[in-house]
Amino acid sequence: MAKSILSNEIIIKLNSVGTYSVGKTSLIRRYTENTFSEDYLPTLGVDITVKRGVIVDAKPIRIVLMDTAGEEKFGSLRKTYFEGSLGCIAVYDITRPETLKDLDRWLKEYRGVAGEDKIISVIGNKIDLAGRRTVPEKDGRRYARAQGSAFYEASAKFGGKIIPRIFFDLVQKVLRNLPG
Numbered sequence: 001m002a003k004s005i006l007s008n009e010i011i012i013k014l015n016s017v018g019t020y021s022v023g024k025t026s027l028i029r030r031y032t033e034n035t036f037s038e039d040y041l042p043t044l045g046v047d048i049t050v051k052r053g054v055i056v057d058a059k060p061i062r063i064v065l066m067d068t069a070g071e072e073k074f075g076s077l078r079k080t081y082f083e084g085s086l087g088c089i090a091v092y093d094i095t096r097p098e099t100l101k102d103l104d105r106w107l108k109e110y111r112g113v114a115g116e117d118k119i120i121s122v123i124g125n126k127i128d129l130a131g132r133r134t135v136p137e138k139d140g141r142r143y144a145r146a147q148g149s150a151f152y153e154a155s156a157k158f159g160g161k162i163i164p165r166i167f168f169d170l171v172q173k174v175l176r177n178l179p180g
């Protein structure tokens with residue numbers, strides 16, 4: 001955590017992890033800009049977005065979102081973006097079961113750099129594709145519980161109140177996890 005010199009904002013760095021095309025960037029865009037695009041533009045290395053003006057527990061927060069690429073070829077770069085991270089969204093796609101299994105590998109990599117005590121929220125994305133669902137909600141919920149994580153199902157496409165809720169809850173847990 002850091003404090004801005006010019007304002008009393010608390011700066012919290014968060015990451016996204018998960019396999020390519022699960023919708024990490026789309027969830028973050030929905031949260032920061034309230035937009036969605038059907039086009040798939042893979043993240044190249046990292047996208048950094050800053051969200052200001054969030055108030056949690058009466059404290060002004062500046063969220064720095066480090067949205068990393070899911071494609072394997074960016075592996076070595078990714079680790080450097082996890083340094084100093086206080087929490088992450090671990091995203092899978094409810095139409096691709098392997099993407100839930102992949103979270104083991106992602107969370108191992110994330111925790112290995114950021115630390116074991118970091119706050120992780122598990123998100124099953126693309127629930128608008130209900131007819132193509134192959135991961136039951138209970139499987140995601142069970143996985144999240146085993147990780148000691150909060151669990152959400154969401155759609156970056158549909159948006160709704162769940163999107164700000166995910167990030168608000170994560171920041172609140174991070175704040176309450178900070179020493180002092």
Ligand SMILES: Nc1nc2c(ncn2[C@@H]2O[C@H](COP(=O)(O)OP(=O)(O)OP(=O)(O)O)[C@@H](O)[C@H]2O)c(=O)[nH]1
Nearest residue numbers: 020021022023024025026038040043070126156157
């Ligand atoms: N139907 C549907 N499509 C989605 C949703 N979220 C993302 N997509 C689509 O899935 C594709 C991948 O989305 P991205 O957000 O770029 O995925 P990503 O996880 O950031 O992928 P990488 O950057 O390559 O790791 C795009 O075509 C999006 O439009 C969703 O909730 N519903």
Ligand SMILES: [Mg+2]
Nearest residue numbers: 024025042043
């Ligand atoms: Mg992306």
